[in-house]
Amino acid sequence: MASFTAIYLSNQIFGEFDPYFIKEYGAELLESWIFIDYKDKMHSVTFNMSSIRPLLTYGWREMKDVFGFGINQEVDFLYYGKSVFGFMCSKPLDCYCQIPIYHSRFTRFSYTVEFFLGLTTDNVSKPFLNVFDAFEEFLRSSNFEFILLCCDNGCIDAIDIALTDKPFITTSVGIGWNNFCVRGEFVAGDFLCFKFTVLNGSNVTCVYKLN
Structure with a gap:
């Protein structure tokens, strides 16, 4: 059974x-x-x-x-x-x-990687999200064309990764970021975690509030 x-x-x-x-x-x-x-x-x-x-x-x-x-x-x-x-x-x-390995809150050094973002009235309402530092380096090195963002409420959105190198380097999640925030019930003042599993090279990220 x-x-x-x-x-x-x-x-x-x-x-x-x-x-x-x-x-x-x-x-x-x-x-x-x-x-x-x-x-x-x-x-x-x-x-x-x-x-x-x-x-x-x-x-x-x-x-x-x-x-x-x-x-x-x-x-x-x-x-x-x-x-x-x-x-x-x-x-x-x-x-x-x-917490078992299949769960969104499971984390383990060298198996998962997490990035953090504070939502503001500015970045929560834009159609794209500019990312920087370690988050930017991870997305660029992973060569994802898009990522699947999964929320606690069951919302799953596929959002493209946009890269530019000239006249300066930018890395963005979008277009559709603002709609994802609405569907995921995220608002200005929320502090988010983006969790990826790195060993299998998955483009799925669990997105959830830490506050």
Whole structure:
């Protein structure tokens, strides 16, 4: 019988879970998932139907109250088939270092790289975002034509990388940056993290608020 884990964090509205489960069973999964426990409690949660950033969305926040587990937990589920799941157990995450590798908040030196940006009334409203220093060097050395920006609310946007060398060097994320901020629910005053996985050369970046 198959199983998978999901992460319940106090500062995330939706639940991230292991994408390998989707690779194995994605073809048979429905949008609505039913969860039950040994006391016959039942709860329905919506799956966003994404293989890039699989999320448990509507109904996820209420799950801890239905099945009686705390915040900041790794939750284990069994898969019975036909989008029906059993709640097995949960265990607390005492620090972010215990977060599994598939999660957006997982970081590890030489495996992931993070860049940080403070949003202002100026840069949040522009159709493109100029990047500098280490972030600029990373994008240029990676030779990405575009990057996929993934947010906690399930928003995924593909945005081109624009490079110019004359009359001076500029590196920009856009066009579409301002629309991404709206869709991602980012506003002036937010402090963002852009997290990339470097070992596999992926152009997917998880973008989330640190404040």
